[in-house]
Amino acid sequence: DAKTTQPNSMESNEEEPVHLPCNHSTISGTDYIHWYRQLPSQGPEYVIHGLTSNVNNRMASLAIAEDRKSSTLILHRATLRDAAVYYCILRDYGGSQGNLIFGKGTKLSVKP
Amino acid sequence: DGGITQSPKYLFRKEGQNVTLSCEQNLNHDAMYWYRQDPGQGLRLIYYSQIVNDFQKGDIAEGYSVSREKKESFPLTVTSAQKNPTAFYLCASSIQDVLGAQYFGPGTRLTVL
Numbered sequence: 001d002a003k004t005t006q007p008n009s010m011e012s013n014e015e016e017p018v019h020l021p022c023n024h025s026t027i028s029g030t031d032y033i034h035w036y037r038q039l040p041s042q043g044p045e046y047v048i049h050g051l052t053s054n055v056n057n058r059m060a061s062l063a064i065a066e067d068r069k070s071s072t073l074i075l076h077r078a079t080l081r082d083a084a085v086y087y088c089i090l091r092d093y094g095g096s097q098g099n100l101i102f103g104k105g106t107k108l109s110v111k112p
Numbered sequence: 113d114g115g116i117t118q119s120p121k122y123l124f125r126k127e128g129q130n131v132t133l134s135c136e137q138n139l140n141h142d143a144m145y146w147y148r149q150d151p152g153q154g155l156r157l158i159y160y161s162q163i164v165n166d167f168q169k170g171d172i173a174e175g176y177s178v179s180r181e182k183k184e185s186f187p188l189t190v191t192s193a194q195k196n197p198t199a200f201y202l203c204a205s206s207i208q209d210v211l212g213a214q215y216f217g218p219g220t221r222l223t224v225l
Contacts, residue, residue, distance in 0.1 A: 041200075041219070042218060042219065043217050043219050044155070044204075044216050045216065046213035046214065087154065099157045099160055099170060100157075102156075103154050104153065104154050105154060
């Protein structure tokens with residue numbers, strides 16, 4: 001399975017944008033890029049996913065590099081409730097097994 | 113409201129006892145999953161089921177067992193054979209599509225004394 005690399009931790013100020021990077025240099029053509037986040041003592045929550053084009057939803061935006069070897073999750077205006085561990089995960093749409101392969105993720109702290 | 117529930121939230125057991133964790137979903141999802149999370153780590157897959165009456169081992173299935181007799185339910189039994197059972201256990205479900213978002217329950221924190 002293709003691997004992802006994320007910084008261990010990042011800090012942000014409340015109401016400022018946050019850019020969370022993810023490197024996936026061995027990504028294959030059939031891998032989608034998914035992002036989940038996990039608040040303390042809770043189950044993970046789906047955030048967004050994309051293949052090649054940039055994607056937007058009510059929670060965040062996903063910017064994907066042209067060569068697809070990296071991507072960035074963008075929170076446009078961080079709130080204290082966005083403090084969580086963010087996981088960047090590759091999912092092969094050609095595969096048959098649906099489980100998610102989690103790394104350690106990036107722990108985002110938001111300062112008031 | 114549709115969702116996925118796990119009970120109990122906290123569970124304490126003595127070493128050597130089997131314990132069963134509950135997972136129920138009313139999302140009409142075909143696929144269900146059990147993950148284990150240790151402190152400061154990502155999630156690891158224990159078992160998954162893509163359809164009723166069928167399930168497959170994940171990466172760390174030893175010492176665990178599951179059943180899938182109903183679409184809505186996927187209970188996990190932590191047996192006495194599991195060497196380090198103390199962990200945070202998470203259940204998830206999704207539509208039968210490898211790209212579908214997985215919906216997670218709130219988790220059960222198991223402590224074996």
